[in-house]
Amino acid sequence: MEDLAVGTRVKHAVYGEGIVSRSHLTIFEIFFERGGKMELTKYNTELEILSTPSEEKPRSGLSLIEVEKVIALVLDKYQGITYDAKMADKWKGGTLEMKPANPELQSKDIPMETFFHKIVMLRDRLRVLEQNINTHEKLDDQDKVQLQQYITRAYGSLTTFNVLFAEKDDYFKGQSK
Known part of the structure; x- marks a missing residue:
């Protein structure tokens, strides 16, 4: 393969x-x-x-299926689902060290760029999920709202990682009170 x-x-x-x-x-x-x-x-x-x-x-x-795929790609590209979020300079070249409570176990170091990339991919996949829910033909409005609330709470749980982003526009945003 x-x-x-x-x-x-x-x-x-x-x-x-x-x-x-x-x-x-x-x-x-x-x-x-x-x-x-x-x-x-x-x-x-x-x-x-x-x-x-x-x-x-x-x-x-093009077949109808291919046109749909092209449209989905364009929507993915131009509706805020981007992979070009910038990491704050203070984290570049750094590492994330994870130490287990048990001193006999080995710690794990992850390059910050790798960790940041995973966080951005998670954010972008949540956005795609959000779009799929909002455009799903079999979900009624009540189901869409309920699922949207779960996604909003997930964004809120991820606000801790906003410190990694260079631009505030890229931040996770949870439910405002």
Whole structure:
């Protein structure tokens, strides 16, 4: 699975069918029908190759499904779901040290850039979940409001990490009182 070309159609037991959109050093970025954009390791054994770009028949135009995926990508890009949040300078090059209470156990150091990236990805995935809830066709307004309140509380729980962000516009915001 290490050399899937961009455009390869794959299938995953949990996320359904998807299309490889990027190939990084150790991961594939894949848009799935269930789950949206996911990053999976190149060593993932749960991917089944459905077709490669060279196996597909040439055609003109886009299918409705492809147009929907392009629109979703544009909405993802331009509706505040971004991956370019800046980390505050004071944390750059630093590490997060996690020490267990038991002194016999080993501590763990994580580069701040790695930790910050995980926090930003969590924030962005919450935003995608929020959009999916708000546009879900089978949820009624009451269900949407209830689920939205859980997401708002999750944002509130994450406000501790606002100190990592360089810009206040990128902060987690919980429920205002």
